[in-house]
Amino acid sequence: MSDSPDLTAAASGLPAATPLTRAALEIDEHAATLGWDLPARLFALVDNAQMRKANPRLASQLGLDDNPTGLTPVEQEEIPPGTELDRFLGTIAWPDGVVGCALVVERLMLPPGAEATRPKNATEKEINEWVATHPQRQEVRITAAVLRDGAKEVALRLREKDVAREVLTGPELVPNLTDALLATFS
Numbered sequence: 001m002s003d004s005p006d007l008t009a010a011a012s013g014l015p016a017a018t019p020l021t022r023a024a025l026e027i028d029e030h031a032a033t034l035g036w037d038l039p040a041r042l043f044a045l046v047d048n049a050q051m052r053k054a055n056p057r058l059a060s061q062l063g064l065d066d067n068p069t070g071l072t073p074v075e076q077e078e079i080p081p082g083t084e085l086d087r088f089l090g091t092i093a094w095p096d097g098v099v100g101c102a103l104v105v106e107r108l109m110l111p112p113g114a115e116a117t118r119p120k121n122a123t124e125k126e127i128n129e130w131v132a133t134h135p136q137r138q139e140v141r142i143t144a145a146v147l148r149d150g151a152k153e154v155a156l157r158l159r160e161k162d163v164a165r166e167v168l169t170g171p172e173l174v175p176n177l178t179d180a181l182l183a184t185f186s
Helices: 019-034 048-054 056-061 085-089 124-133 175-183
Strands: 041-047 071-075 100-109 138-147 152-158 168-170
Touching (some): 019 071, 019 100, 019 138, 019 168, 041 048, 041 138, 048 071, 100 175, 152 175
Antiparallel strands (some): 041 071, 041 100, 138 152
16 A cells, blocks of 8 residues: 555545545535635544443434444534644643544645745745745645544645545645644644
8 A cells, every 4th residue: 555645435436445534534525515714623533433332322313323433523612713723733632532633724735846946045924925826826625634543644625626536635645734633642
């Protein structure tokens, strides 16, 4: 198995390979129904089998009987506006019942090779302006998901190709973000 991005289950017609991939795609689809230009959203990931054992009635109400081996995303309170994401993630501590977490963020990305034209010795503000005005920039929605055991998955949706069959998935698409999410379990 390679670390290169794969087309999603929707594109291939096959079910997503792992519960983590399915959870990331489920969260991506949820975010897609809400539209673009939204703040970051944080989700706890709960193991369906553990939920069924701990609270069978609630698990049944949530429909977990149909997916006993999967993960259920539970959206958390809104991230306070204006909060730096790195700083916010550093304040999170998850209870034992949370087996993973996911974060949805919108960003501007540049194609490979664009780094070669990056202004030298630029400030962070100047770099942000350079990215925002770059003619090859792409608006993307990133759904990064991780498990306590170190597993990672990312679903990446381009705004210009805003359909499920065009979503890319792969564990190493945005390694800094998945590493930051894993750190919330330290």
